[in-house]
Amino acid sequence: MNREDLLFSIRTLIRSHDAAAFASIASTTHALDLVEALDLFGTDATLGLLMLLPPPARAELFAHFPDGAQDALLTAMPRDAVVTLFEHLPSDDRADLYHRLDAAARQHLLPALAKVERDDLLRMAAYPEGTVGAVTTSDYACLAPQMAVADAIAHLRHTALDKETINIIFVLDHDQRLRGSVSLRDLVLADGHAPIESIMRSPPTTADAYWPQLQAAELIRRYDLLALPVTHADGRMIGIVTVDDAMDIEKQQDASQLARFGGTVSAQGNDLDVRSTPLKQMFRVRVFCLAILTGFGILTSTFVAAQEALLSQVIVLAAFIAPIVDMGGNTGSQSATLVIRSMALGELKLSWRDVWFVVRRELPVAAGLGVTIAVLEAILAYFSKGVGMDVLLVVGSSMLVCTALGGIIGALLPFAARRIGTDPATLSSPMITSIMDLIGVFIYFGFAYLFLGDLLTAAA
């Protein structure tokens, strides 16, 4: 069903409240498409339609709404419907939603839940945001090692409906310890009499619930996993992280990396979101970053102001400050991001071998860039301003050194960031620019005194 037809159908259903018709639409339309269409109709209309669905389908659709919409729907929902919802939500979505409840709502909810759901909820919701545990679902399929394949398939038939996935099934011993995993494919292809332990494999890796989420996502990507087991230190199984969550985690992280590199570093670690972050918080985080850069800039401007004598002799020197020191930042930004890119793809690690490798490759490139850009700048400077040879020497030499040095320093900064334990993207582009500004004015006026210093003594 295309979007227009879907919107038309929803509009009709809001008036007619035809439960069977809506259930039919919900089962044939992908949940995300339905959620986006419902977004246009507002909370009350959406809730009315949701309540037409049987609780399992209702919870499954609810789980696809964005957090803000979920909160609005929850507020408008009658209390017993809230309890039913929590009982049917997938384990990880349930824990997320619980996190967003205030204390009063939680106190009302918990006693009303069935024990099994309440225990699972409290267990999964205990993991802090951003950890592997927070994206772990306890709805995984498991088997005992001695089970025969045919019995295992029969067991799955009974239990599969509540499971996030049965494409990978985990083999646990009687202490809940992970012994291995078996794919549904292997089960289907195997001899029905064989014991599970004869066809199971060791999972390539497991994750600890307190690791950062990103680590789980990287493992899933590296080993092409459909589900990553999450265990306690002693091997007891907690739950799984599925590949679709891994894709979302990586997308979120990579999208935020660009924002961090652009100069917005939030201390609490929450990403700023252009659409939803409160304006006060948006201002606070950004002004903090900009204030640091302002402080840096004052160092630069103080130094330049101190060169008053030389500047008053050769006014045109002032014209080139910005373009020359900026080129250090430009080249630095290029090499820094190329290094960060390779780190993100796992091609570079924090090791002296890799640092030396990068420097060895960057040196000739940076030198070549320095010479080329210096010559280009000198030529352009001559034809646009007709400056004399001595100023051209200053401009050219400082452009060369700034460009080349910017490239080298930029390539090293991500390693330095990793060394002190920060995400390399935090050494943002504005930070690189400010550092190179300061270094650049020293270089620029250094050459100015070298080639034009005689003007000062002459004037004195």
Place this chain on the structure above:
Amino acid sequence: MNREDLLFSIRTLIRSHDAAAFASIASTTHALDLVEALDLFGTDATLGLLMLLPPPARAELFAHFPDGAQDALLTAMPRDAVVTLFEHLPSDDRADLYHRLDAAARQHLLPALAKVERDDLLRMAAYPEGTVGAVTTSDYACLAPQMAVADAIAHLRHTALDKETINIIFVLDHDQRLRGSVSLRDLVLADGHAPIESIMRSPPTTADAYWPQLQAAELIRRYDLLALPVTHADGRMIGIVTVDDAMDIEKQQDASQLARFGGTVSAQGNDLDVRSTPLKQMFRVRVFCLAILTGFGILTSTFVAAQEALLSQVIVLAAFIAPIVDMGGNTGSQSATLVIRSMALGELKLSWRDVWFVVRRELPVAAGLGVTIAVLEAILAYFSKGVGMDVLLVVGSSMLVCTALGGIIGALLPFAARRIGTDPATLSSPMITSIMDLIGVFIYFGFAYLFLGDLLTAAA
């Protein structure tokens, strides 16, 4: 087996050439871990071990080597082994490897292949790099609609070994047109007598082989797919893109986005890689970007040079040029990356509604940032240089306008980039800085003439 044990075992096997032992290691170690361990032993030793494996296992392991290592192994491999390799490689890896052969090698290879493999290879290799077709594999599982579930499972048992995945099976009619898909889970849970068409679902979406790869990856992430069907315009099935490839595509793209934003935009579209790109190409791409920025910088410096009269009256004005115009770039960089982030997460689209929404939110923040930073700069300027009130007015006012304007312009640039059809990250941080430099000097000297212009007339 941990890494040390693995390396020790490999070292032993290189001497002993014990085929059974190596086959055992290859089946219990994840291919990627084995490949990384073998990397330390060089091409010849690796090839020796590879040839110990039966062709199917050999091809599977080979497919996990990085491109450079694959090429080296291929060069060292005897010709009939190359043909065998091509016959056993997964369809998409085979097409990739074929792309990297030179014309002579291809001419030797093609006639030697069995017809089925040759036809598949030529078909899949025809898709250009970067398209969906280039990451599509034809090794998918398919069924006919009228098949009974029990027969379908039996059919899968016979054909599954060659398939990339059987977790999702595609239902095709006799013209190879996609009718629907069925998950292995649904097959296992269904009644053995039911026809496939009674349990199949419509796939949420399909992809065209000539779309950019990233679009396929985004669809897989959006709809939580395990495999995305790739079809001709008339619905005939070509192959599938699997979720693990989608994760790799997105990772590659996001990592490169940062490099593009850092100021390295490659015209051919190939990402620069710090480790592997030839130095000449690295230089060429980067010098092109820097030269454009140099040209921009000349405009800025020409304008500043023309303000010689004013500058010679108030030398200290020169000190503040860089920090003030830079702040426009810093704020612009912040807002641009925040907008690009939201676009990457699908939260913002190219629409007037979203443009207006972003501007409405950015205006108060940019204004607040402008006022705060302007006051901060003025205070710091007073205490560090003891400048007079009139200069402080110039510094403060231009800082305010540069900061606020930078924020607004930065927020709009990604929309402008999308509008002209480029990736927003191409409007790189250095580009934003250069644009704001030029705008900034106009603003700065504008205020300088406003508040200090009387000095000029007084001096004249």
